[in-house]
Amino acid sequence: MTNSPQPEPAALLHIDWTRCDGRGLCTELLPELLARDEWGYPLARTGSAAGSAAERSDIAIPPALRGAAADAVALCPRQALKLTSR
């Protein structure tokens, strides 16, 4: 009903590193977004230290992957993931 062309806020997957134990469920559910580092912890494929370091703890989720991201949040054995928006 609103006329203002508000762009949909970008969905972000936030990683709480104090909880993450690198169990690997999120990296299986979101292989397009997440790889695993040499210790098993999720590593964002986009965003690098050279770019914006913040993108590695708050990973932008394309609309097509929102369902998989919601599954990852629900299934994370350490409850280390949250969906947020910018």
Add this chain to the structure above:
Amino acid sequence: MDAALWAFGRGTGVVSLVALTVTVLLGILTRSGRPLPGLPRFSITLVHRNVALVACAFVVLHVVLLFFDSFAQLTVLDFVVPFFGSFLPFWQGLGTVAVDLLIAIIVTALLRNRLGLRTFRVVHWLTYALWPIALAHAIGNGTDGTSVWFLWLAGLSTLAVLAAVAWRVSARFVEFRSVRTGQLS
């Protein structure tokens, strides 16, 4: 009619025990952070969860069917308060204890994302008490409890669970354990 109820009551009990055993094994496997061949990690978690719910459904059937059975002479009180049964009160009481534990574990598991990690985990550890109690109930109370085929089933299940627990407490249990220099507190 009574014979049919009795048979269903026994059968659902055995199926519950098998489903519980599979659940415990998958639970330990998923805790290690490893996939199975052809079964990714999130699938193990989902199968663990679904087999647990199947086990619950069979436990409910088992209890409800035996409630209507005239041999067992269960009262409503026996569903939740152990050791007051009229027939083999100790062995039946173990079944009641197992049901109470199962209710606590399932409810906290379903509410996991609301309760927070600590509550969920502490209650979930009770599974290590639930499983042997349920097994003892089956052997001590079941009509087939001491028959050869059931003792074989019970023995193999015990071996599998013991092996899984031994692996659980071993140093190389967690995937990447060998390359990680520190552990989360």
Add this chain to the structure above:
Amino acid sequence: MTVAELTGTARLFRAGSPTFAAHHAVYGSLPSVTAPDAPDALIDELRRSGLEGRGGAGFPVWRKLASVLANSSVLADSSGLANSSVLANSSALANSAGRGSSQRQPVVIGNGADGEPLSHKDETLLRQAPHLVLDGLLLCQAVVRASDVSLYVGAASAAAVRLAIAERPDALHVRVLIAPEDFVSGEATAVANAFEHGVSVPRDHIVHLSQSGVKKRPTLVQNVETLAQLALIARFGAEWFRSVGTASEPGTRLVTVSGDVGTPQLLEVAGGTSLRRIVDACAPLDEMPRAVLVGGYHGGWVPGDRLDSALSREALAPFGAAPGAGVIFVLGSGRCGLESAGAIADYLASQSARQCGPCINGLPAMASVLGSLAARSRDPRLPGELARLADLVTGRGSCSHPDGTARFVLSSLRAFETDVRAHLTGRCEVHGA
């Protein structure tokens, strides 16, 4: 510790004594900032002054105050949480906000925990000029209408702070909490954690503390030097503050100079002063130092032949350094930079709060590779591996410890580039063969 000044820059230690009488004689009474016709006057003055935080991050002070004020006036209205942007778990946050206006009353904390072992400015300020810090704290309380006001200080300054609080009736409500001497205990979320849960380790956050900090209340955490500077700006104004320093680095700042300069020294210097002037003021150098570490262990090395660089954000950016908390560590000409960097990297790895996987694993890995390089292991892959690990840990922790450590390690590779090449052939530019 005695405080030296470069010409005309003595501002923070003018009282000469920690007593309230001396403080009042020099600086006068605490100005009122709660005039009903201009409630945001001090915030405007701070914006004009250009004062930035002196704890390390250098965030504009007025912005933090304005943010805390905005978030506190939201009160029970949940619209403030619409910006908090939490889709999942938003109900939990909304509940806590809706519990009544008292839940949104701001908290003000003065942070005096010199987490950096090389920094002594906060401790010295609290011991020698505690009333200026208290002034700043009380002014912040008035501006954001806070209900709780506290000081988070190292054990060495606690007695002086308690004595100062007892001296003045307007500060009796200020709580004092002792900070442990860990590197990460002064990080802002660790400070909030200390007040809420009694553990001084950083915690995960999806919104700023100014929005949701101690017990989800808007929380203002300001370094104690920042508070003292703020107390001066409230009295003498932005123009006066900017009359010293440069346009981009206005005012004075406290720096702790240590390393090969004899005993560590604390100086109050004008913003933008050259590193050479600062180091010369402490110990006139016979020889060019090998390098100077600026900004602390999370900072960067400035090579000895580049000491004309100013203590400013722009001039230090090419070295991966920033004025930060004002730490300047002089590495003498007879010291190997890579050996010193290796020891610092070991220390930083040991100071991980051991909460985040990439930090727990990545920092010791970096320290170990840097150690091999310092020990002149002839493996040409070492520098590349170090850069790879530094990239791997950056941005992947709940606080800036992995990022800062990575920055320091990369700066060490850059500043001692020629020595890195020498070490890979088994030689050392300083120690020879």
